[in-house]
Amino acid sequence: EVRLAESGGGLVKPGGSLRLSCAASEFTFSSYSMNWVRQAPGKGLEWVSSISDGGNHIFYADSVKGRFTISGDKAKNSLYLQMNSLRAEDTAVYYCARDPYDTAGMDVWGQGTTVTVSS
Amino acid sequence: QSVLTQPPSASGTPGQRVSISCSGSSSNIGGNTVNWYQQLPGTAPKLLIYSNNQRPSGVPDRFSGSKSGTSASLAISGLQSDDEADYYCAAWDDTLNGRVVFGGGTKLTVL
Numbered sequence: 001e002v003r004l005a006e007s008g009g010g011l012v013k014p015g016g017s018l019r020l021s022c023a024a025s026e027f028t029f030s031s032y033s034m035n036w037v038r039q040a041p042g043k044g045l046e047w048v049s050s051i052s053d054g055g056n057h058i059f060y061a062d063s064v065k066g067r068f069t070i071s072g073d074k075a076k077n078s079l080y081l082q083m084n085s086l087r088a089e090d091t092a093v094y095y096c097a098r099d100p101y102d103t104a105g106m107d108v109w110g111q112g113t114t115v116t117v118s119s
Numbered sequence: 120q121s122v123l124t125q126p127p128s129a130s131g132t133p134g135q136r137v138s139i140s141c142s143g144s145s146s147n148i149g150g151n152t153v154n155w156y157q158q159l160p161g162t163a164p165k166l167l168i169y170s171n172n173q174r175p176s177g178v179p180d181r182f183s184g185s186k187s188g189t190s191a192s193l194a195i196s197g198l199q200s201d202d203e204a205d206y207y208c209a210a211w212d213d214t215l216n217g218r219v220v221f222g223g224g225t226k227l228t229v230l
Contacts, residue, residue, distance in 0.1 A: 057217075105152070109164055
Protein backbone atom coordinates (compact mmCIF):
# COMPACT_ATOMS: atom_id res chain seq x y z
CA GLU A 1 0.00 0.00 0.00
CA VAL A 2 1.27 3.46 -0.92
CA ARG A 3 1.89 5.23 2.36
CA LEU A 4 3.60 8.18 4.04
CA ALA A 5 4.55 8.19 7.71
CA GLU A 6 5.78 11.30 9.53
CA SER A 7 7.84 11.31 12.69
CA GLY A 8 10.00 13.68 14.70
CA GLY A 9 7.41 15.97 16.22
CA GLY A 10 7.48 16.99 19.86
CA LEU A 11 7.69 19.80 22.38
CA VAL A 12 10.42 22.38 21.78
CA LYS A 13 11.20 25.77 23.31
CA PRO A 14 10.96 28.97 21.27
CA GLY A 15 14.16 29.44 19.30
CA GLY A 16 14.81 25.70 19.25
CA SER A 17 15.11 23.27 16.35
CA LEU A 18 13.39 20.09 15.24
CA ARG A 19 13.76 17.77 12.24
CA LEU A 20 10.69 16.07 10.84
CA SER A 21 10.92 12.92 8.76
CA CYS A 22 8.48 11.45 6.28
CA ALA A 23 9.06 7.86 5.17
CA ALA A 24 7.53 6.79 1.89
CA SER A 25 6.38 3.21 1.28
CA GLU A 26 5.55 1.42 -1.96
CA PHE A 27 6.63 4.32 -4.15
CA THR A 28 9.79 6.28 -4.84
CA PHE A 29 9.35 9.69 -3.28
CA SER A 30 12.00 11.34 -5.46
CA SER A 31 9.87 10.64 -8.54
CA TYR A 32 7.18 13.01 -7.27
CA SER A 33 6.82 16.55 -6.06
CA MET A 34 6.47 16.41 -2.28
CA ASN A 35 5.02 18.90 0.16
CA TRP A 36 4.83 19.77 3.83
CA VAL A 37 1.48 21.18 4.96
CA ARG A 38 0.63 22.19 8.52
CA GLN A 39 -2.51 22.82 10.52
CA ALA A 40 -2.46 24.88 13.68
CA PRO A 41 -4.92 23.85 16.41
CA GLY A 42 -8.45 24.69 15.32
CA LYS A 43 -7.24 26.34 12.11
CA GLY A 44 -7.15 25.57 8.41
CA LEU A 45 -4.49 24.03 6.21
CA GLU A 46 -1.33 26.04 5.53
CA TRP A 47 1.21 25.02 2.91
CA VAL A 48 4.79 25.10 4.22
CA SER A 49 7.17 23.90 1.53
CA SER A 50 7.49 21.92 -1.70
CA ILE A 51 10.31 20.07 -3.41
CA SER A 52 10.09 18.99 -7.04
CA ASP A 53 10.77 15.49 -8.28
CA GLY A 54 14.53 15.26 -8.44
CA GLY A 55 14.89 18.11 -5.97
CA ASN A 56 15.80 20.82 -8.47
CA HIS A 57 13.05 23.22 -7.43
CA ILE A 58 12.27 24.14 -3.85
CA PHE A 59 9.61 26.53 -2.58
CA TYR A 60 8.79 27.91 0.86
CA ALA A 61 5.95 29.85 2.41
CA ASP A 62 7.01 33.34 3.46
CA SER A 63 6.22 32.45 7.06
CA VAL A 64 9.02 29.85 7.18
CA LYS A 65 11.51 31.09 4.59
CA GLY A 66 15.01 31.31 6.03
CA ARG A 67 14.09 29.13 9.02
CA PHE A 68 12.91 25.82 7.49
CA THR A 69 14.72 23.59 4.99
CA ILE A 70 13.12 20.81 2.97
CA SER A 71 15.27 17.94 1.73
CA GLY A 72 15.16 14.31 0.76
CA ASP A 73 17.24 11.15 1.01
CA LYS A 74 16.80 8.79 -1.95
CA ALA A 75 18.55 5.93 -0.18
CA LYS A 76 16.11 6.11 2.73
CA ASN A 77 13.16 7.04 0.48
CA SER A 78 12.41 9.80 2.93
CA LEU A 79 11.53 13.49 2.98
CA TYR A 80 12.67 15.85 5.73
CA LEU A 81 11.86 19.25 7.15
CA GLN A 82 14.55 20.90 9.22
CA MET A 83 12.93 23.57 11.38
CA ASN A 84 15.10 26.18 13.10
CA SER A 85 14.35 29.30 15.12
CA LEU A 86 10.96 27.89 16.01
CA ARG A 87 8.20 30.21 17.17
CA ALA A 88 4.95 29.68 19.05
CA GLU A 89 3.06 30.23 15.80
CA ASP A 90 4.80 27.18 14.29
CA THR A 91 2.77 24.97 16.65
CA ALA A 92 0.76 22.67 14.41
CA VAL A 93 0.23 19.20 13.06
CA TYR A 94 2.66 18.77 10.16
CA TYR A 95 1.68 16.56 7.23
CA CYS A 96 3.78 15.41 4.32
CA ALA A 97 1.93 14.86 1.06
CA ARG A 98 2.64 13.60 -2.44
CA ASP A 99 1.72 15.70 -5.49
CA PRO A 100 1.72 13.50 -8.61
CA TYR A 101 0.27 16.21 -10.82
CA ASP A 102 2.60 18.98 -9.69
CA THR A 103 -0.44 21.25 -9.31
CA ALA A 104 -1.24 21.22 -5.57
CA GLY A 105 -3.34 18.08 -6.04
CA MET A 106 -1.89 15.97 -3.23
CA ASP A 107 -3.11 12.40 -3.42
CA VAL A 108 -1.29 10.69 -0.55
CA TRP A 109 -0.97 12.17 2.94
CA GLY A 110 0.69 10.98 6.09
CA GLN A 111 -1.08 10.80 9.44
CA GLY A 112 0.71 13.93 10.67
CA THR A 113 3.16 14.67 13.46
CA THR A 114 2.53 17.28 16.15
CA VAL A 115 4.97 20.10 16.84
CA THR A 116 4.43 22.21 19.94
CA VAL A 117 6.58 25.29 20.50
CA SER A 118 6.26 26.48 24.07
CA SER A 119 8.42 27.52 26.98
CA GLN B 120 -6.41 35.87 5.70
CA SER B 121 -6.31 33.08 3.10
CA VAL B 122 -5.40 33.78 -0.52
CA LEU B 123 -8.38 31.71 -1.69
CA THR B 124 -11.76 32.71 -0.27
CA GLN B 125 -14.31 30.15 0.87
CA PRO B 126 -17.48 30.57 2.92
CA PRO B 127 -16.76 29.49 6.49
CA SER B 128 -19.83 27.29 6.66
CA ALA B 129 -22.41 25.49 4.56
CA SER B 130 -25.26 23.17 5.40
CA GLY B 131 -27.86 20.89 3.88
CA THR B 132 -30.22 18.07 4.65
CA PRO B 133 -29.70 14.44 3.61
CA GLY B 134 -30.31 13.97 -0.08
CA GLN B 135 -29.86 17.64 -0.92
CA ARG B 136 -27.29 19.14 -3.25
CA VAL B 137 -24.88 21.69 -1.80
CA SER B 138 -22.17 23.81 -3.39
CA ILE B 139 -19.07 25.36 -1.89
CA SER B 140 -17.38 28.24 -3.66
CA CYS B 141 -13.71 29.17 -3.85
CA SER B 142 -12.65 32.56 -5.14
CA GLY B 143 -9.12 33.52 -6.17
CA SER B 144 -7.26 35.60 -8.70
CA SER B 145 -5.47 35.39 -12.02
CA SER B 146 -2.25 34.21 -10.36
CA ASN B 147 -3.84 31.11 -8.86
CA ILE B 148 -7.26 29.83 -9.95
CA GLY B 149 -7.26 31.98 -13.07
CA GLY B 150 -4.07 30.43 -14.41
CA ASN B 151 -3.85 27.04 -12.69
CA THR B 152 -6.02 24.08 -11.84
CA VAL B 153 -8.06 23.77 -8.65
CA ASN B 154 -8.08 20.92 -6.17
CA TRP B 155 -10.50 20.09 -3.37
CA TYR B 156 -9.87 18.27 -0.11
CA GLN B 157 -12.14 16.74 2.48
CA GLN B 158 -10.99 16.57 6.09
CA LEU B 159 -12.96 14.55 8.57
CA PRO B 160 -12.44 15.41 12.26
CA GLY B 161 -9.10 14.20 13.59
CA THR B 162 -7.89 12.85 10.26
CA ALA B 163 -5.55 13.89 7.47
CA PRO B 164 -7.01 15.66 4.44
CA LYS B 165 -8.18 13.52 1.54
CA LEU B 166 -7.98 14.56 -2.12
CA LEU B 167 -11.52 14.81 -3.45
CA ILE B 168 -11.11 16.62 -6.79
CA TYR B 169 -7.97 17.42 -8.77
CA SER B 170 -7.39 19.36 -11.98
CA ASN B 171 -10.67 21.26 -11.55
CA ASN B 172 -13.04 18.37 -12.10
CA GLN B 173 -11.24 15.02 -11.90
CA ARG B 174 -12.07 12.48 -9.21
CA PRO B 175 -9.38 10.18 -7.83
CA SER B 176 -10.20 6.51 -7.83
CA GLY B 177 -12.64 5.69 -5.04
CA VAL B 178 -14.26 9.11 -4.76
CA PRO B 179 -18.01 8.82 -5.42
CA ASP B 180 -19.45 10.65 -8.40
CA ARG B 181 -21.69 12.56 -5.97
CA PHE B 182 -18.71 14.90 -5.71
CA SER B 183 -17.98 17.18 -8.67
CA GLY B 184 -15.84 20.22 -9.32
CA SER B 185 -15.97 23.09 -11.76
CA LYS B 186 -14.01 26.22 -12.52
CA SER B 187 -14.82 29.45 -14.30
CA GLY B 188 -12.37 32.32 -14.56
CA THR B 189 -10.95 33.01 -11.11
CA SER B 190 -13.56 31.01 -9.19
CA ALA B 191 -14.23 27.36 -8.58
CA SER B 192 -16.96 25.33 -7.01
CA LEU B 193 -17.37 21.95 -5.34
CA ALA B 194 -20.80 20.35 -5.57
CA ILE B 195 -22.01 17.47 -3.44
CA SER B 196 -25.23 15.79 -4.51
CA GLY B 197 -27.26 13.25 -2.54
CA LEU B 198 -25.86 14.64 0.71
CA GLN B 199 -25.09 12.02 3.36
CA SER B 200 -24.42 12.37 7.08
CA ASP B 201 -20.81 11.23 6.68
CA ASP B 202 -20.16 14.10 4.27
CA GLU B 203 -20.05 16.31 7.34
CA ALA B 204 -16.47 17.57 7.26
CA ASP B 205 -14.23 20.50 6.46
CA TYR B 206 -13.61 21.16 2.78
CA TYR B 207 -10.64 23.07 1.38
CA CYS B 208 -9.78 24.32 -2.08
CA ALA B 209 -6.15 24.64 -3.17
CA ALA B 210 -4.20 25.78 -6.19
CA TRP B 211 -0.72 26.65 -7.28
CA ASP B 212 -0.03 30.39 -7.18
CA ASP B 213 2.47 31.99 -9.53
CA THR B 214 3.37 34.93 -7.29
CA LEU B 215 6.29 35.14 -4.88
CA ASN B 216 8.40 32.64 -6.87
CA GLY B 217 5.62 30.07 -6.65
CA ARG B 218 3.65 28.64 -3.79
CA VAL B 219 0.64 26.50 -2.95
CA VAL B 220 -2.36 28.39 -1.61
CA PHE B 221 -5.33 27.01 0.31
CA GLY B 222 -8.75 28.39 1.02
CA GLY B 223 -9.68 28.99 4.63
CA GLY B 224 -11.95 25.96 4.64
CA THR B 225 -15.70 25.42 4.73
CA LYS B 226 -17.33 23.44 7.51
CA LEU B 227 -20.20 21.45 6.04
CA THR B 228 -22.99 20.51 8.42
CA VAL B 229 -25.56 17.88 7.50
CA LEU B 230 -28.74 18.85 9.31
